[in-house]
Amino acid sequence: MADEAPFQFLHNELLQYIYKTSDNGETENGRNITKLENMGFRVGQGLVERMTKDTARFKDELDVMKFICKDFWTCVFKKQIDNLRTNHQGIYVLQDNKFRLLSQLSAGKQYLDQAPKYLAFSCGLVRGGLSNLGVKSIVTAEVSVMPACKFQVMIQKM
């Protein structure tokens, strides 16, 4: 059994590394987020490829999103998404009330401004996963109260 602690620690080191190699600044911060997101993207692609190799074809976009909320999330974060909402026009909001990568941080407001960097990699994961299922998207995340977090998926029509 591979434990989840190594992944959490590795993820922390990843952030450390990406943020240490550059100085602060608005553009630099954006670039770091992009870097993390891209790494996540590649990992998400690989994971979905491995997970779905024996499953039947998904019937529509919603089916794909359900897969992401259930199986994908369970595999990566050990729980399902708590709430999935959509406007049926290509925007989905995935809410996780206790996001695993934030659960080690204080639940108060103290580190709220640090939260975005803990989410970038996961945004990439979702985007990469969707992309390999034939859904092109933009994924963003926001945190209002730790450790709950909302991922917004905007489907790009091809």
Next chain:
Amino acid sequence: MSRQSNRTTDSKKMNSELFTLTYGALVTQLCKDYENDEEVNKQLDKMGYNIGVRLIEDFLARSSIGRCQDFRETADVIAKVAFKMYLGITPSVTNWSPAGDEFSLMLENNPLVDFVELPDNHSTLIYSNLLCGVLRGALEMVQMAVDVRFAQDTLRGDNVTEIRMKFIKRIEENLPAGDE
């Protein structure tokens, strides 16, 4: 919901793949950022060290293992408990030096390299060097200075993956100056 039933994914196995893939993404990034493999190796070791010094706490808290009496016991705990707990494998402990201060961990299947093939231009890259750092960092926190390095690596054409560990010294607990 017939589809639901055939969507059985082994989540434990998948989770190790998440780790493997994430690690791969990290190494890829490092290879992009640094010119030569030596630098990448060093960086991986450093990051491993940082993980090790924190992982040991998690390990001690969960395994309820006390202080090791000698280096042989340490070797056993590393191979049979720690590797099992975190990577799901049990390396064999071999090649003890006569003095009992040096041994090898033989990894039959290193989960970090599951989907990896080294390109020709990275022949000196020690792909799993993070592990060395983790071991060094973790042992340092229990007052053991140990030298850890890869002696053989299947990625570079060897038959097995071998991590060589050498005990250097016990780290004395330093009292702060002037504190009797």
